[in-house]
Amino acid sequence: MKTRRIHPGAESVRPENSFKTFAAILGFMKKYVWHIVLALLAGLVNVGSMLGGNVFLRRSLTVIENFVEAGVPRAESLMLLGQNVGIMLAIYFVGALGGFISMRLLLTVSTGTLYAVRTQMFEKMERLPIAYFDKRTHGEIMSRYTTDTDALREMISNGIPNIVNSVLTIVGVFVLMMVYSPLLTLFVIVMLVVMILTVGLIGGKGSKYFVLQQAGIAKANGYIEEYVEGQKVVQVFNHELKTIEGFREINGDLCKAETSAQTFAQILMPIMGNLSYINYVVTAVAGALLISAGHLEGGAPLLISFLTLSRQFSMPLTQISQQFNGVMTALAGAERILKLLNEAPESDDGYVTLVNAETDEKGNITEADTRTGKWAWKHYHRMTDTTTYAEWKGEVEFENVSFEYEPGKPVLKNVSFLVKPGSKIALVGSTGAGKTTITNLLNRFYDVTEGKIRYDGINIQKIAKDDLRRSMAMVLQDVHLFTGSVRDNIRYGRSDATDAEVEAAAELANAASFIERLENGYDTELTADGVNLSQGQRQLLSIARAAAADPPVLVLDEATSSIDTRTEALIEQGMDRLMRGRTVFIIAHRLSTVRNSDCIFLIEGGEIIERGSHDELIAQKGRYYKLYTGAFELS
Ligand SMILES: Nc1ncnc2c1ncn2[C@@H]1O[C@H](COP(=O)(O)OP(=O)(O)OP(=O)(O)O)[C@@H](O)[C@H]1O
Ligand SMILES: [Mg+2]
Structure with missing residues (x-):
């Protein structure tokens, strides 16, 4: 979260x-x-x-x-x-x-x-x-x-x-x-200068409150957004009154700022209105005097028309002054x-891609248009303008990998390991040890700070990101489901999966039985991130999604934490069937889940402190032994 x-x-x-x-x-x-x-x-x-x-x-x-x-x-x-x-x-x-x-x-x-x-x-x-x-x-x-x-x-x-x-x-x-009449215009200009000065003065003062008003709106919005999302926690801890209190305060500030800002905005209109009336009267009197002295050629008709014009002169001025703040906000x-x-x-400068592959009679790898269940790395060599294919094996190697999310705060320190193709690796360790981070580096959500990650011997920086990610299905720690049907959500793993394939994937993930019990089965619509499902059901769906992707590498991050032990055992059987011959990384807090992995990495403080099979680690009588025998609880 x-x-x-x-x-x-x-x-x-x-x-x-x-x-x-x-x-x-x-x-x-x-x-x-x-x-x-x-x-x-x-x-x-x-x-x-x-x-x-x-x-x-x-x-x-x-x-x-x-x-x-x-x-x-x-x-x-x-x-x-x-x-x-x-x-x-x-x-x-x-x-x-x-x-x-x-x-x-x-x-x-x-x-x-x-x-x-x-x-x-x-x-x-x-x-x-x-x-x-x-x-x-x-x-x-x-x-x-x-x-x-x-x-x-x-x-x-x-x-x-x-x-x-x-x-x-x-x-x-x-x-x-x-x-x-240039002469009468002079009167208008004088009034105009007075008006501009007034707008400048009031507008300048008002704009300060206008800024405050905008800030107040942003703050109130942020507060509301936060408590809409956190409503359950608020109720669990009986924080309703405090929350309301907090909102009152923010709302009060907003009210004050709004009042001040709007006061200035509204003062402007009547002041400008009055000034333009004064202007009107002054011009009218001056005009009348000019007429009676015989200095205004057009006489009364001209004066009346002129007065109408002078009214049309001040209106746009007020309008400009009112638009000013809006334009500034829009520009910001x-x-x-x-x-x-x-x-x-x-950034993505990878040029090695993953393609469906076939092997001809001579054992040469060729590219296939359809899904063959076999993959190959397509390597284009610019120097010689040739393309070579290398068999996809599923070997993953970390070489002295160090990583920090924020400069100066190392999260992984010098991590090295080699995962043989087709093996099942378990990453265990306490919260914040760096397990998820390892998978984040593997699919290049982030790039290593130091060291190298190789995938079938290829530096992953050279692999096109889309293909790298296509080659591994991830069941992320935070399950996210999209608006749409159950079927759509499973198919998210691979958009060209047929209905039969979607159902097979659900079967494999052991999600089928609960889906069939839903009102509309696979066509049941999920609302906002699947709130109409239980946590465990959500996890089953996300595993089914990964199964539908049918990928060479599978990463399961705490995928089974909300699922009962019996279902978990069933999923494991299904996954073992799916992943035979493919590489699996599984991150779990439950030691029963990791027991039958080929190799277990125990990670603490960003380092692998123990590694080996379950039996080997137990025999070592180290930290894993203590964890497993319960002498030591995982935090
Ligand atoms: N996006 C991020 N930005 C900054 N620091 C992060 C970020 N994600 C994780 N960290 C830090 O990196 C460290 C390792 O986090 P990571 O998620 O890899 O732990 P984890 O082993 O998966 O833990 P858990 O078992 O709780 O899932 C933590 O100390 C965490 O604070
Ligand atoms: Mg994690």
């Missing part, structure tokens, strides 16, 4: 290098260049319609003014007015259409981009070395797919379009205002996503 950090730390909500990250996001959107260009054009149409609409508003007002003041005949005025209003409506309609098209195009861009990002993340995750997962909690990895992608979606489909649209609006409105999330995508994949 994985251990978890008690309270996962808050993750940064500020990007380290916004520019680089943004460029990388754009890289993901490359495919959608035309969508983006069209969306921008449609956005321009939208902004343009707002300005155009304003121009026709002014014209309509002028028509009315001329009717009232200059005495233009009613019929003529009405016709002109109708014309102007009609054009104005058409312009606004086209603008709305542009806005809709732009949104729809950007939606395609954002969902498509996220699809690509998620797929790439998952593909990368499947190729990462085991060590990557050692260093991270599940919650941390999950949040790349949830929180971080969500923030990214928000930014692509909402944040950036809003900002772009706002900037376009500001520029367009500004230009039109200058055309209407995108940075973490990119970090995952740039993680070095599990």
